[in-house]
Amino acid sequence: MEPRRVILFVFLFICRIFITLQSKEHVLLDMRASGSELGWLTSPNEEGWEIVQSVVNGSLFYTYSVCYIDSPEQDNWLRTTYIQGPPGTSRFSVELQFIVRDCNTFDGASVACKETFNLFISEADADVGTSFRKGQFRKVATIAPDEVTRGKGVKINKETRTVGLLSKKGFYLAFQDMGACVALLSVRVYYKTCPSTVQSLAAFPETVADALKVVEGSCVNNAVSQATPRIYCTSEGDWVVPVGQCQCLPGYEAKENSCQECKQGYFKPSESNELCQVCPDNTKPSSAGATECLCEDGFFRSPSDPPTSPCSARPSAPLDLASTTLSGEGRLMLSWSPPLVTGGRSDLTYSVACEICDEDSCVPCDEKIHFETGPADLQDTTVVISGLDSHLNYTFTVESRSGVSEGNAEGAAATITTALDYTTPPKVTSIHLDDRGPTSLSLSWTLSRRPPAHINHRYELMYRKKDVDSESDVTTYTVLILEKNSVQINELTPDTAYMFRVQVLSPEGMPGSFSAEHEFQTSLLAESQTQNKPTVVMGAVVGVAVILLVVVAFLLLRRRRLCSRGRGGPEDPFSTDQIKPLKAYVDPHMYEDPNIAIQKFVKEIDPSAVSKQKVIGVGEFGEVFRGVMKTPGKGEVTVAIKTLKPGYSEKQRQDFLSEASIMGQFSHPNIIRLEGVVTKFKHAMIVTEYMENGALDTYLKDHDGEISSYQLLGMLRGIAAGMKYLSDMSYVHRDLAARNVLVNSNLECKVSDFGLSRVLEDDAEGTYTTRGGKIPIRWTAPEAIAYRKFTSASDVWSFGIVMWEVMAFGERPYWDMSNHEVMKAINEGFRLPAPMDCPSAIYQLMLQCWQHDRSKRPRFSDIVNILDKLLQSPESLKTIADFDPRVSIRLPSTSGCDNTMFRSVSEWLESIKMNQYNESFARAGITTMEQVLALRPEDIRNIGVRLPGHMKRIAYSILGLKDETSSLSVFAV
CATH class of the missing domain: 2.60.40.1770 (ephrin a2 ectodomain)
Known part of the structure; x- marks a missing residue:
């Protein structure tokens, strides 16, 4: 092990880079600050972890290291001293700095060499000293390096994990080595605060x-x-x-995180974070803290003006008022120029008043006088007035107004007196034929302007026969002098064209100009006798058309109904919802050479395109990484990478890749997508899409009570759609459970975990044994347990259990019952009760999935349709299924084992797995079960229970306690 010693000292060389940073962190444990006073326990004592001392820049550094890679089955533990838990919170962070040696750098190293180690925690209310039992610890995480050290290039890894929720006063951390070469440089345990x-x-x-x-x-x-x-x-x-x-507040402005009073000459009119403003023009200087600045004398504000606007003067009178007579009937145009003084405002308007004046008095004009753009709120400096009588004097007053005119006396005005001057009679613009006969024509005509009421015009009408011989030199007219603008001319020739023209005569007899000639023709003698025939014919045509429209509408409606039936209505046995895909699942084990199945169904990925980043789990055959894959046109895509651990056999390699052969046949948005495999490399890999939120059961536990029933129903619909796809392809999953459903960032659920062979074992627990370990039978249908009858119907049973898991936010099905108890209860007809707040419609669907007779269970296509209807009618989720807290919390009763109430509040909280609130109840003074029974929902919130799921669990448990107390009282009587 001499090389190992050299390596460890090289590791220590870089310790000088660590610098303690001042932050918002409150440190509970600092390995480097403790120096030689660590006092951590190791197991076993003789070998395994050992403390190493090194001097760097005159300072001593202590690290723990282990590097037993030649001996298999390593189980080396390192436990910290007792760490007091963070006050007022149940979460803390563990920061590790460590170095891991690459297993490939050891010549002849065993395949048992690891590059990871494990982090464990054990909670305790007091220091247990040197007492150390592995069974008291629970695993927190597998710690994997981002970079491993090869040769002299030392790679330091930093990993931070958040741990919680704590239920006791303190805890121990432990590190387990199973055959890696690791140097633990720094361990910091801390919690953070948000500063004031x-x-x-x-x-x-x-x-x-x-x-x-x-x-x-x-x-x-x-x-x-x-x-x-x-x-x-x-x-x-x-x-x-x-x-x-x-x-x-008004009069105060925001400065340096405070509200300060406005200075003199400044103001702020409203609640806001804006700065104070200088008083606007034409206002008086303000005092300190002013909310407005008052106008100077002679200046005003409009009611609609904000206090920040300047004050304005009223406008002066319009200039250059003049009138112009227009062509047409009684029309006059007034025009003027803007006033010299506008008051500095842009909302200048004008109003016009009309009066008829004589020598003695003036009266307002009557309603027949019309202002084409209205008499008020004029923005143009012209207005056209019609309906005036000639020879009358009109007085028009034009007033300048602005926003400050209201309530501040009248605006300045200009006045003009004028009259219409018609020197010539109006002109006839058109002649109309009102009626005709064989010997008569009825005509009327219109004038260019309406004459005044007191002036009586006469009309001169001239007509002649239309000349047939255009060479005649003499044209003979008949002339009529008329008092009104209509006439009926008799004694005309039938079927003859006549030419007419009219002129107006003034009261003095002065003629106007003639109109243009108009041609009209008398009718035939026989025309009057048959004039009603067109009406009769038209009526008949309309009647026939109506009948045809009714017939065509009937035929179109009948054809549409026939077409809708042909496309597959509800009664159509060949509707698209029941058509199964042509593609069917092919078992890769049917191929004599499994490599053929891999080549047929799976895409091979270039190893250089895949890069591993971080360990996210441990699979049956090796570790699972998060990584990236380079794809043409898309750049780098985040993926999950399943690896095959070193030292595998060829049989293990084929079993590892068989799952990819199965996944490669599926393509559905609710089935985990296979990106491809790497087989042409010594370390085989399966690459799938990356699901950010991980396994469904873990995600639900972490978000207990935070997701609505409607969202949960949408997640179930996605799982059901994926299973319908698998069922249509004749694939039976056999292990459908929430742990085998993955969730992405959009809360889309996708079915995963394919291809593991399952063999029924006749053991006491009634479990399936696979190459990856035992799987509980809690999700398995009765016929699959008894007769190995795996069908889509058995998958439907499992889907019902998944529904229960989802609505119970990841709670374990059948709670702490043993597998033998589960099998016995199911065979005796027991079914899981409805979870808390579960809609009745969803629970009824669960019960349908748990029919003992598999032929009576719904198909996945039926389940998808039912869930779709529930999603389309959210009101159907309002009815909640009955809930029994004593069953759902998995208690034999809500009282103690001897049919008495729980002896303490902590014992009761422990029974419902809510012991993290022991201190909260104690601080609130709730120390007896009698006080617990008196709690109301609002009291539970005031104690400090904030999570909705925890509030419901405690409230329902109290309800069960009250029911149990009542029953015991009756029994005692």
Whole structure:
């Protein structure tokens, strides 16, 4: 082992790089700071871990190291001294700095050489001294290096793990070596706090960092908030996501995390975090802490103006008011120029008032006067007015207005008196044919403008026959003088064209201009006798058209119904939902040479395209890594990499790759996707897509009570869809359980774990034995246990157990019952009870999956349809299934074994696995079971129980205690 000694001293050479940093960390244990006073226990004492001392820059450094790689079956332990738990929290961090030697650098090294070691924890309320039992420790993590050391190039690894939840006052850490060459340079155990701070004008106290928690604060002086300010303290000791910002009161501004009074000449009108502003123009100087600045005399603000706007003067009168008579009936245009003084405002408008004046008085114009753009709120400097009478005097007043005119007297105005001046009569613009007969024509006409009511115009109508002989030199007209603008002309010739024109005569007889000639023709004699025939024919045509439309509509509706049936309606036995895929699963073991199955179904990946990064688990054949894979066009993609440990046999290699031969045949969004395999390399690898949230059962335990029933139902629907796909391909999974379902960052669930052969063993526990260890029968259908009848129906039974696991947030099915008790209970008709808050519809589906007769269980296609309907009707999840806390918490009764109440609160909490709240109950003064029975839900929250799942478990247990107490009382009577 002399080379090992040299290696360890080389490792110590780099210890000079460690520098203690001041941070928000509260250190519970620091290996380097303890120096030679570590006092850690080793097992075995003679060999295994040993402490090494080195001098670097005049300072002593102590490290623990182990490097027994030549002897198989190593089990070397190193235990720390007793560590007092963090106050007020149950989580802490363990920071390790270590060096691991590459196994390949040892000549002739055994295949048993490892490159990982394990971290364990044991909780205790007091120091147990040198008493050391491995069974008291539980595993926290497998520690793997990011970089291993080869040759003289030393690679230091740093790993930090968060540990919790603690239920006792303190704990021990232990490190297990199983055959690696490791130097443990530093071990730091610490917890973090979020320091006291002032953010967004809210003060928050120092808070111990645990899981993400919300902390309430209070506003600083002269600041308010509509809601209590809150901020989140992360497990890293950082403040994030402040909620409910405080704002300074009016007259105060935010400076240096405080609200300070505005200076003289400044103001702030509202609650905000803006700075104070200088008083605007035309205002009086303000005093300190002012909320507004008052206007100077003669200046005003509009009611809609904010206090930050300057004050303004009223506008002066418009300039250059003039009128222009327009063509058409009684139309006049007024125009003017903007006023000289606008008051510095941009909301200048104008209003126009109309009056009719004589020598004695003026009266408002009547309603027939029309302003084409309205008489008020005019922004243009012109307006057109119509409906005026000629020879009348009109007085128009145009007023300038702005936002400060209201309530501050009238605006300045300009006035003009004008009248229409019509020197010529209006012109006839068109002539209309109102009716005609064989010997008569009825005509009317329109004028270019309506004449005033007091002026009576006459009309001169001239008409003639249309000249047939255009060479005639004489044109004969008939002239009529009329008092109104319509006429009926009789004694005309049938079927003859006549030409008409009209002019207007003024009251003085002055003629206007003639209209253009219009042509009209009298009718035939027979036309009047048959004039009703078109109406009759039209009626008949419309009737026939209506009948045809009704017939066509009927035929189209009938054809649509026939087409919908042809596409596969509910009664169609060949609907698309029941068509199975043409592709079927092929068992790779049917091939004489397993390598053929691998080549047929699996994609080979270039080893250089795959890079391992971090150990995330341990599989049956070796370690599982998170890594990256380079793909053309996509760059680097995060993947999971299953490895085959060194020293494998060819049989183990074929069994390892058989799972890839199975996965390579599947392609479904709810089945774990195989990226490919690496076989042309001494270390075979299976590469799959990476699922960020890991196994479903672990994810649910970590998020107990944080996911709604609707979200859980969506996750179950994904699992059912994946199993329907496998069933349609005639593949039986045989080991469907929440531990074999993976969850990605979008909470999508994907079925995994394929290809492990299972052989029924006749042992006392009734388990299946595989090459990877024993699998409990809690998920297995009765016929599969008794007769090895594995079918899709047995997978449906397992899916029912998965449903129970999901709704119970990863709780173990059948709790602490033995496998023999589980088999006996199932055969006697016992079924798992509904989990807490489980919707009744979901529990009824579970019971259907657990039918003893497998032919009565639903198919996976039926399960997918049922879950889809529940997702489409969220209100169906409101009805909750009956819940018995005494069964679901797996207690023989809620009282003690001798039919008496629990002797202490801690004993009761231990029985429902909530002993982490022992101190919380003690601090609240809850020390007897009588006090526990009196607790209400709000009391449980006040004690310090915050997680919804924990609150429900404790509340339901208290309910069970009350029921049990009542039963015992009746029995005693």
